[in-house]
Structures are given as structure tokens and as C-alpha cells.
Amino acid sequence: MIITMKKTATQKDLDSIISMIESKGLHVNMISGTSYNVFGVVGDTTILDMKTIEANNKVESVMRVSEPYKKVNRLFHPEDTIVDVNGIKIGGKEKIVVIGGPCSVEGQEQISRIAKEVKEAGADMLRGGAYKPRTSPYAFQGLGFAGIMNLEQAKKETGMPIVSEIMSVDKIDEFVEHVDILQVGARNMQNFDLLKALGKTNKPILLKRGLSNTIEEWLMSAEYIMAGGNPNVILCERGIRTFEKYTRNTLDLSVIPIIKKKTHLPIIIDPSHATGDWELVEAMSLAAIAAGADGLIIEVHDHPECAWSDGAQSLKPKRFKELIEKGRVIANVVGRSM
């Protein structure tokens, strides 16, 4: 950590900061510049609160040098984490995993029918929302537990593991029992109580990036889960909020090589929510594979114009199948299977 002191800081001011830091078992080096004096703090600086140090009115600025995350940091854990979901492995350098299914579970018949179609198209897992975070209180809020039961039945029929979004702590037991991958949605990425509770399970967690969260904040949320004892974290980029409104969000594919460099966790891409437009999903999926993603999660519906939510971004099963076929060729080029 680098602390820059104002020129007006007296020796007493400097000493006061130094003794505060040293009292925490850290070591301080000082560099005298022309306009400022600078402290370099050596040791485990994750225990220091930057904002409190900045509160000293003789401090100009505080900058971190080391990352504030430890368990997700590749520096301390060089080999790739591979998350095992009922025998399907996410992460590593082999298979690219494809998760398909509707935005919302609409009933047993619908989810069983679509499950078969996505399996036939080549998907590895089934997604479907039972509890839906909706901007409007007047919009369809999901089938709830009945939806989870419908997913479980579809799993029995197809053998595919199921992925569904969990929105609150009081549903954890239900999800641990019935769902294979627990998804934390973008709006809950910093619902820390939920993250802590998920850290105490050993279930695979699909942690979506918040729509306005930095990569560092995202990794800190993963750190919450890992710090609780659960190493099975899968990161998922689903677009960030920018000034551009042509797409619903802006898909940030550069996170793929960044996440690979900074962490050992697998990273998958959700082109459906990122773009909000099915016409863009195939191009972004192929791009994600080329850039090194470990998986894709894609919305598929056989009657998008009748879907109860998010029809505009859903692919029909036929197009989904074509996407997988094209994707496989690119996967092979980058040395992986799909």
C-alpha cells in the first residue's frame, strides 16, 4: 500500500501515521519526493481500511499495490480450479460447457419439452428460473418452489444437471437439496448475507457479475464465498451497464483473459442477458469461445414470442443447435471440446 502525504504534513503528522501502521504489525518505508512524501507499507495490508487512512487531512491519497483478494488469487493458487457438477467438469483446459434453457420455468410440460430440445441440440446442462428478480412488482415473479420441482423432473427425464437462481437466504436448504448449480444473479452480487450463507454450503455457485461492478468487486464477492469454505465458484460475465443503449448491456469479453490471469476460477459467458437480443447471441458466443471462455449459458425457448419473460433474447432450439455446431469447430481450434 502506498500512502501519499501532503507537503504540509509535519514530522509529527508523519510519525503519527507511521506509529498507527506499525501498531498493526506492518512495516513502513518512506520516500521523500519533490511535491509529496510517500510511504510504502509492507505486510498484509488487507487488514488496513484505505478510507480511514484517507480521513487524515494530511494524507493526499492511498493506493493499493497488492490485490485485496487472497483465496481467489492465482498468485497463491496457480493451478486452475475445476468445478465438478455431477461428473461434468467446468474449468481447466478441456471441455467448454454449454448450459441452455428458458428464462423462466412456465410449467412441467414447457420445461420438459425444452429440456429435451436443448439436450438434443448438444447442451450439457439445463437452466430455468423459478424465482425471478423483476424490475416491476406487476411482472411475473416466477413459479417458485413448483418451478424447482418442474426442473427436477426435467433433470430426471434428461439426465442434465440443473441451474437456477437463488434470491434469498431462506431458500438455501431447498436449493441445496434440489438444484445442482446455485446461480447468484447480477442484482445480488453484493448481497453479502446471501454470499456468506452460500459459502457455508459446498454446492457449485454461479456468480454473475453485477451490471455495474468492477472486476475487483466481483472477485471480492467470490472471495466471500471461498472465505466461507466453499471453493466451487464459477464466474459469469453477463454484460455491464454503459452509456450505449443499443444493446441491453455491453458484453465485456476482455474479462476472459483477465480472469484467467488474476484467478484460478472458471469463467463462463451469458450472451443472452448481455445483449438482450437473440440476433447477437451467436456472434458473441463464438467470440467468447475464441477468447477462451470455459462455458456458455444461453436462453432457449421454442416459442419466444409467447415466453413469460425475456423472449427477445431467446434462441429457438434450431438456432441453438446451429450455434453449438459452429462453436464446436472454434472450440477445436483453441484446443478444447464442446
Place this chain on the structure above:
Amino acid sequence: MIITMKKTATQKDLDSIISMIESKGLHVNMISGTSYNVFGVVGDTTILDMKTIEANNKVESVMRVSEPYKKVNRLFHPEDTIVDVNGIKIGGKEKIVVIGGPCSVEGQEQISRIAKEVKEAGADMLRGGAYKPRTSPYAFQGLGFAGIMNLEQAKKETGMPIVSEIMSVDKIDEFVEHVDILQVGARNMQNFDLLKALGKTNKPILLKRGLSNTIEEWLMSAEYIMAGGNPNVILCERGIRTFEKYTRNTLDLSVIPIIKKKTHLPIIIDPSHATGDWELVEAMSLAAIAAGADGLIIEVHDHPECAWSDGAQSLKPKRFKELIEKGRVIANVVGRSM
């Protein structure tokens, strides 16, 4: 609602959309343009899902004309909502309410001491965090229930109502019993389960704007609370996330006249979290008063450099008092007291 059809849409395509909409009890008018055909949908369009209509591949775009919120809409509720907090009124055209206190409750002695100082300085209410949403799992997470007890004791000593952040549904009973204004933090603005649960209480709710949420999304979250039956919503702007990093966030003061125009709810400003820098708090507070804010919520700490969180943005009691004195003069100019 305006639906623009692609030029390639056939009469059959047009008829299919029309019959879908009319089946929901709405009426359709059609305008034939040079490049597109346009439908105007008349009736209560909040029941239509824009995304599902866009899923039709003959639809070019869908645009709302009416706002999707009803209960918070000034159109249907012209007079100002005034939230009564133990006799102190927030909203309307009279008093501007000032809430002061530390970021975190650090113990009984600290909160009681600061409570007396902020009261002496002229504050109306006391703020303090007992449950803290922290980016890092390794940072101080708040004193929890003990902190709530400390706040209640400080309330007894000073007579000031207390404001504290609630982070999860399972703490609602505790907050309803002990806290006067329940704050929903920026990270939980779209924690819809929490909003629904708060809608079933009749407690004043301070709803902070999410750091990357639009005004419309913010109002939809207020709609969740009101739709549940709780009319006591106070909106709070605390800065939005932008490309500019000199300040922690960018305080968007233009929301004050916008909120006054669009809704009947009171709006208060949090310059401390918005700027992240105590040196900017006074200027932004005076600006907020001049722009018509109904209140201010400001972090105050007597030893910011020792605060357990967010010291950099805390005012010392002496500066807080000066701020209130300057603010009063501007409040008088805009026809209010403070």
C-alpha cells in the same frame, strides 16, 4: 405503448400481434409510415411485457409512452407525501430534515457521544450502521444487534429518531421494533424479496438509489414497497457510478427536480457516500438545499482518522455544525426551515 413493425411484416404478422394485444383487453391503433408500420396500444399497458413483444421477429422496437409505475406516480397522486417519523415530518414544503451520525456504530460510548454532538450541531435524527455491507469479507462487518441496542440507548439519551441499514429479511422484526427509519442500501435497491417484506410493514423506509440504477428502476423499487401496502417511502440519492474516479461516485443533483415532478415522494441527499470526501460535503449539501432537497444525511465522526469505516468522508462535529448554519440561510431563501 408504441410497437414498430418491420417493413417485411405481412398483414398476417400484423394481425397476429393485434389479436394478441386485444386478447388482453387493450386497444390497438395503426399508423402506416414510409419505412415502418406503427401500432399505438391504448389501455393499461403495464400488464404487457416489452421483451416478449420484441421477441417477435417482425417487431422492430417497442417503446413505452406511460410510466410503468403507478402508486409512486405524481400523475395519480398530485399532493406531496409527507412521512412522519416520531413527529418529525419529511417531505412537503416546510422543514428540511438533517440526519447525522457515524458510518458505523462502534460501541455505546462512541455512539452516545457522537449523538449528543450531532444533536447540539442541529441534527434532527441519528444515523449509524450496525449491519455493514462491506466489499471485503475481511473488513469490519458491523456490531450487529449490539449496535442496534447502542443506537436505541443513544435515542433515549437524545430524543432523536434513529436510522439504520437493514440488509436481510430475517432482521425485519428486530428493525421494526427498535429502528425508526429502515434504510435500504444502494446494493440492495433491487433485492426484491427485501422490498416485498418491507412493503408489509408500515415503517418509514429510506430507499437509496443503486449506484448504477436509472431513475425509473429506482421508482419501480419504491413501487414494490408501496404495492405491498407501505406508503412511507423516502428516496435518497447517494451518487451514481460513472467513468470519473476523482470522486467515489458522481452526485446527480438533477434528480431532485425530476423526483419532485415524477413522484410525490420526499427526496433526501447523501453527499458523504456520493463524494467519498469530506472536503466536498459542505458544498454539495448547500447545493442540494438550493435545488430543493427535503433532507440531508451526513456522516459525522469526532475522530475520523480512527473511524472503523469510511473515515475519509466523515465531517467532524464542528464542521457539521457550520454546515447546518450555512444551510439554514439557504433553506430560508428557498422558503423552508432547517
Place this chain on the structure above:
Amino acid sequence: MIITMKKTATQKDLDSIISMIESKGLHVNMISGTSYNVFGVVGDTTILDMKTIEANNKVESVMRVSEPYKKVNRLFHPEDTIVDVNGIKIGGKEKIVVIGGPCSVEGQEQISRIAKEVKEAGADMLRGGAYKPRTSPYAFQGLGFAGIMNLEQAKKETGMPIVSEIMSVDKIDEFVEHVDILQVGARNMQNFDLLKALGKTNKPILLKRGLSNTIEEWLMSAEYIMAGGNPNVILCERGIRTFEKYTRNTLDLSVIPIIKKKTHLPIIIDPSHATGDWELVEAMSLAAIAAGADGLIIEVHDHPECAWSDGAQSLKPKRFKELIEKGRVIANVVGRSM
């Protein structure tokens, strides 16, 4: 164009708007809704100024249905534009063009040496900056005309066409004579005087997207060039400014399918400026090819740590060659050569 009138608008207010619009030769249809009255305007609405109509205080909002651009619009020009640069074709469905070279021309020896290396690696064209837009007045501003001469000599030696940035109208004659593709940088994307002047040449123009410009604004800038009579416009995405600071900018690859859908112009990608980090360039280049880009423009320097500008984002020739080799395989998969 859709004009929504406030409920408080009287018949006289409505008539006044109608007669204003009809006086311009356009036709108006009216839809009476429950909360608002809505006008649909039929005809060439590009002649109407939205802001002026919104100035009427009985107008709630104004929305465009048709795009405001004509010459760049694929609706009126369905076949792909192919820009011919000394026999090399950019656009269409065949070759993906690769442009490589240093950020700045640093002298004859440097540019000739690097030109040979990028050609050997497989590049089609040479890039190099002679006039440099620098944030700081104290930074290296480019070699100016001498740099252009150095580029021309490198072109003679390698046969590769040259691409360089033009920053002001008074250099147009110089560039038309000596440079093959005139690049308009991100900061000048809305330097309308420059765009107008380039519209009067018939040179290929590489129009970079402004770092905070919408897709529509970008296409309107292309429209300026085409409206002036120059059809040879190549669009270039180079990242947009967002809240995320890990990368210099956020590369928005979804523009590739969007640009292909909305316009007939070729689109190339600049992963070097977008990410600001050479370690991310290869992954983003492969992703761009998979997503359908018509070309890549990449910074290459044989001694990045000694480059006079932007060394951090430059690839060494060896890595650049590897990138092209990998890219070719993906190009083949998507049915193109490289």
C-alpha cells in the same frame, strides 16, 4: 416520429403542433390514449429537430422510429460496401485485412524495420502515427511531415499501403498525396469540419468510434463523410469508456453484428487501444474474427519498452505472427481468409 402530448394539452395545443408539422410536408396521425395523446408523424422526419418539438411545454416526449442516417443505412443500400485500397479489399465476405505497425513513427530506420517484420508476420498494411493526439502538451507529439515521409519510404520498400491519423483540415492535401487510408481518431469523431473536408476527398477513411459515442452518433459521423460524396468509409471500434478501469477502455464486440445489420460499411477492430494491454490483444483479436470483423488494426513494436508512445499495448513481431497464424484458422472456420 412519435410525439407524446401531455394530458393537459388542449385541442388548440394539438392543432398548433399538427399545423407546424404539416407545414413541412409531413403527415400526422393521432392516437388518443388513457394518459396521453400520441401523434405518429409520417414522411421524411430527418428534417424535424426533436429538441425544438420538445421545447413545446405541452409535449411530453419525442421518439424517433426511423434511423436518422440514410446513406450508411443498409435499408436503402442492401449490398456490402467494399473499400478498395490499392487493390486490397476491405469489407464483403472474403478476406479479413490485418493492419500492423507501431503507435508512432520514430524515424526511418525504425519504421522500415518494423514494416518488414509486420509484413513477414503476414500483415496486409502498415500503420504508424506521424501526428499524435496526446493528452499532455509535454508528451511527444509525433514527427509530423517527416513521419509521413518515413511511412511512404517504408511503403516503397514493402509494398504495403499505409494508414495514418489526420488531425486537422490543413493537412488534407498532404495526406491525400502520401497516405492510403486516412484515419480519424476517436477524439476527432465529432470534429465535423474535418469530416466535411474528408467527405470531399475520395480517399478511404478509417473512422474510429469516439470513446464515449453511441453507435448512432458514430454512424451519423460516417453519414457526414458519405453526404459529402466519399463512399469509402471503414468503421473501427476501439473500446468505449466505462466505469471499469482494469482495461483502458471496454471493447464492445457486439458492434460487429450490429454494424453488419444496420449498415453496409466494413468494420474493423483495434484491440490494442481498446484494452491498452498487450496481454489481452490476442484473445480479443481471435474473438473479433469469430464475431465477423472485416479486419484488425494492431500495434506492433520490436522494442515496446523503448517505444516513444503506448508501449504497453504493443505486441512484439513474433507474437503478432503467432496471432495471425491462430487467426487464420478461425477465419477459415467462419468462411474467410486472412
Place this chain on the structure above:
Amino acid sequence: MIITMKKTATQKDLDSIISMIESKGLHVNMISGTSYNVFGVVGDTTILDMKTIEANNKVESVMRVSEPYKKVNRLFHPEDTIVDVNGIKIGGKEKIVVIGGPCSVEGQEQISRIAKEVKEAGADMLRGGAYKPRTSPYAFQGLGFAGIMNLEQAKKETGMPIVSEIMSVDKIDEFVEHVDILQVGARNMQNFDLLKALGKTNKPILLKRGLSNTIEEWLMSAEYIMAGGNPNVILCERGIRTFEKYTRNTLDLSVIPIIKKKTHLPIIIDPSHATGDWELVEAMSLAAIAAGADGLIIEVHDHPECAWSDGAQSLKPKRFKELIEKGRVIANVVGRSM
């Protein structure tokens, strides 16, 4: 400047960086941390290019401690700059200057009529656009030199200095002769050729912040003008581009105290372009005065619904007068006149 070296850097790597820096006359201090080695560079680091140093693949990151601007820096020039415009002083602690007028000059009669109205309302100076930067090539581009002549006549009639936007270097002589304050628009804030040319004049320059430029970039553009020899720079905030679309841009009033702290230059606010909505202009103007702005530039038109551009954001003269009257009371409260 702080340079963080990767843990994998060898002693030879460290020595190579040190000798490069020392060869430029700067001094290096080293701090050995647990995960990284850190260099502190002492001396005038504005001569170092951060990007080139980052190009070294043993360098983890480079951070500046000192600001990269010198002439605009309050550290080296503590007293306020006061720009004298025909006897009217902008900056310092006394008068708040008000500039009013239409977006575009539409002819002699219009500008003379509005000039008298804004003067009567209490304005100090007249604004009007003669050369207009328009997104669309089909929109009104301004009257050009005829507009400048109209402004000069209005100046003769009212005695008010005139402010108009300059878009290109070839108009500098015309503007120096006829215009009192030369405005650089947001889109040209990084048109460095224009900034350099304006630096060679001694005219007051109104430098608008680019809609997506950081405070630091804005100050670097001011540095370009001052480095050329022209000290008469007035900064103008006019809103930044964010995800929020309710307003045209987001007015960032926190820049007022920041600019006052970082620089000695005057800062004025343009609430008309920032909000794009006349209904928000008064509240934002009063807020700006309360926050310490040195002036306001406001669009005024007596028939906004007929204005040739930007009618939606123009105040009528009567409302403009009311705004000035309210503003004066707040100006007095903050110890200034208006």
C-alpha cells in the same frame, strides 16, 4: 511516480528500469514488499511516459503521485486567476457572472431582440452560436460569419461582451477580431491542434469539459492552452455522459469544489446543455451558485418552440429573469454578488 515490479522480476530487471529512469535525471527509491517490489521515482516525472514503462513485462503497474499538470495547478499558483473580459471579471471571490442567449444566432433581428431581453433580465454577457457542431449533416449548421457579425452588432447595441464557439483553427483570426470569449465545445476539448492555436492568442477561452472526459484530462487540455502562453482560461462544466438517460447528461456539480482545490482557474456551469430540459435549469443554477460556481451560462430564447436548435433546454426571458433574482439571494448568502 510509483512503479510496482512483478515478483518474477530479477535483480537484472530491476537494475534495467533503475538505469533507464536515472538516465533521465530522476532518482529512484526501492521498497521491498511481500508480494511485489516497488520503486518510488523522485523528480519531475511529467517527462516519463507511463505506458512505455508498463510495456516492460516485469512491471505490474505504474501510478502517478503528482498531478501531470503544472501551469493550471494551484500547488504552484495559489492565488485565484481572474479573467478580465472587457472589464468584467470572471473568477475570484466577488461577482458571479451570468451569460445568457440563444443556442444559435438565427439573424440580426432575433439576436438583437434576445440580447436586449437577457440584458434587462440581468445578464452580464451574451452567448450565441454561429458555427454549430451538429450530430447530423442534415441539421442546421449555423449562420457562420454572418452570425458573428450579428453578434457583434448586438454587442454594440447592448454593451455586453459576446461568447461564441470556435470549431477550427482557420477561424481563429475572425474570432480574435470579433468575439470576446472563444468557446471550445465539449466535442473539441481534445482537439489538440485547436488548443495549441488558442494558446498563442491572449483571448479568454471558455473550455467546456468533454462529455466523457475526466477532470484530469480537462485540466490537461487547459494546460495545453496555458503552455502556449495564454493564461485566460475559464473552465465550464456541462454534464457528463452516464448510463442515466432521463437527462441528456449528468451535471457533475462536485467539480466546483474540486476545481477550486486543484486549480486557480475560474469555473462556470452550463445547466442548459447538462440537463437538456428547461424545467431543470433553475434548480441546477441555484445549486451551482450555492456550491461556489464563478458563473452560469444559460440558453435563453423568447420562442423556444420555434428555435432553430435546442429549444427544449431554453428558458424564456421571463423565467431567466426570475432565475437571476433568486440566484442573487443565494449569491449574497455565499458572500458574492450577481
